[in-house]
Amino acid sequence: GILLRMPQITMGAGQVLFHRFYYTKSFKEYDVRNIAMSALFLSAKVEETPKKTRDIVNVFYHILQKRDGIANPDPIDTSKQRYWTMKDDLIRCERMILRSLGFMVYVDLPHKYVLNFMTILGGSAELAQQSWGYINDSLRCTVSVRFKPEQIACAAIFMASRMLHITLPEGDQPWWELFECTYAEIEEISWEISSLYTREPAVFIDINQISVASPSTNMTSPMALSPSQSASSLPPNGSAVDHNGKEGHDPNKTPPPTASSTEATSSSSSRSRSRHHDHHRNRDDKERDRSRDRNEDRDRDKHRDRDEDRSRDDKRHRDKHRDDDRRR
Numbered sequence: 001g002i003l004l005r006m007p008q009i010t011m012g013a014g015q016v017l018f019h020r021f022y023y024t025k026s027f028k029e030y031d032v033r034n035i036a037m038s039a040l041f042l043s044a045k046v047e048e049t050p051k052k053t054r055d056i057v058n059v060f061y062h063i064l065q066k067r068d069g070i071a072n073p074d075p076i077d078t079s080k081q082r083y084w085t086m087k088d089d090l091i092r093c094e095r096m097i098l099r100s101l102g103f104m105v106y107v108d109l110p111h112k113y114v115l116n117f118m119t120i121l122g123g124s125a126e127l128a129q130q131s132w133g134y135i136n137d138s139l140r141c142t143v144s145v146r147f148k149p150e151q152i153a154c155a156a157i158f159m160a161s162r163m164l165h166i167t168l169p170e171g172d173q174p175w176w177e178l179f180e181c182t183y184a185e186i187e188e189i190s191w192e193i194s195s196l197y198t199r200e201p202a203v204f205i206d207i208n209q210i211s212v213a214s215p216s217t218n219m220t221s222p223m224a225l226s227p228s229q230s231a232s233s234l235p236p237n238g239s240a241v242d243h244n245g246k247e248g249h250d251p252n253k254t255p256p257p258t259a260s261s262t263e264a265t266s267s268s269s270s271r272s273r274s275r276h277h278d279h280h281r282n283r284d285d286k287e288r289d290r291s292r293d294r295n296e297d298r299d300r301d302k303h304r305d306r307d308e309d310r311s312r313d314d315k316r317h318r319d320k321h322r323d324d325d326r327r328r
Contacts, residue, residue: 046105058075138189
């Protein structure tokens with residue numbers, strides 16, 4: 001947003017749309033980079049500060065190069081396939097956000113409430129500035145989709161007054177009750193914002209590239225024991241010996257498989273294979289849908305460009321005939 005010279009309201013609205021989308025969707029199913037790019041593109045339209053798709057793609061490509069450690073990133077080449085892929089992802093994810101939110105993209109940010117509350121409480125400019133900073137930080141977590149903007153504004157003023165050691169009226173009728181907010185809500189929001197300052201910096205992790213490790217056990221492998229230890233631990237038949245010298249059942253020994261357990265194992269393995277095939281089938285279907293959407297968008301762009309070229313040619317011919325008529 002800063003590189004695109006967007007207003008702060010536009011950037012805040014994009015963050016809220018981002019949180020709204022992922023409040024019901026999975027990070028593994030939808031690429032966070034494409035959704036972030038589309039949320040900012042959509043918020044620019046909502047707040048009537050639109051930006052070109054080329055500019056959005058170019059800025060995000062610049063950020064990706066910076067994240068990869070490139071000191072002097074180059075602008076994206078619009079003639080390369082990478083540009084068209086990112087543009088297709090931008091438009092496709094914008095439609096997904098709109099469908100997911102039911103086209104309800106209005107965002108009411110708490111910034112304006114802080115200024116009004118400061119006027120009513122007679123707060124100083126320093127208190128208002130500190131509260132404004134806490135509100136900006138609150139957009140990094142999910143409080144914007146869990147609480148009303150008035151409640152977030154009250155929590156920001158509460159945290160700022162504690163930080164600056166400014167006393168606000170908290171007698172029989174605390175100041176936050178004037179704005180229809182409770183102390184429990186302020187406490188929960190303040191805790192959520194304060195936890196941001198103790199977290200590690202956010203790092204992008206490609207979840208699809210993570211392999212699931214097999215669960216480890218704390219049991220000692222028989223191969224790790226010496227021959228004397230393995231021979232002294234259990235009798236030859238594998239049963240345990242109690243203190244009276246009688247052989248008993250070893251609780252650590254796995255019983256022989258029965259017919260029912262074999263059937264259950266085979267049924268479980270077949271279900272696992274079925275789920276594995278379904279997962280791959282669903283992934284293939286999603287890839288086909290994405291490819292179809294890209295092709296449709298590309299064909300739509302081609303038809304639009306063709307229509308624009310045809311209209312320009314018609315206008316050129318009309319102008320030419322009008323000039324010829326004038327000369328006659």
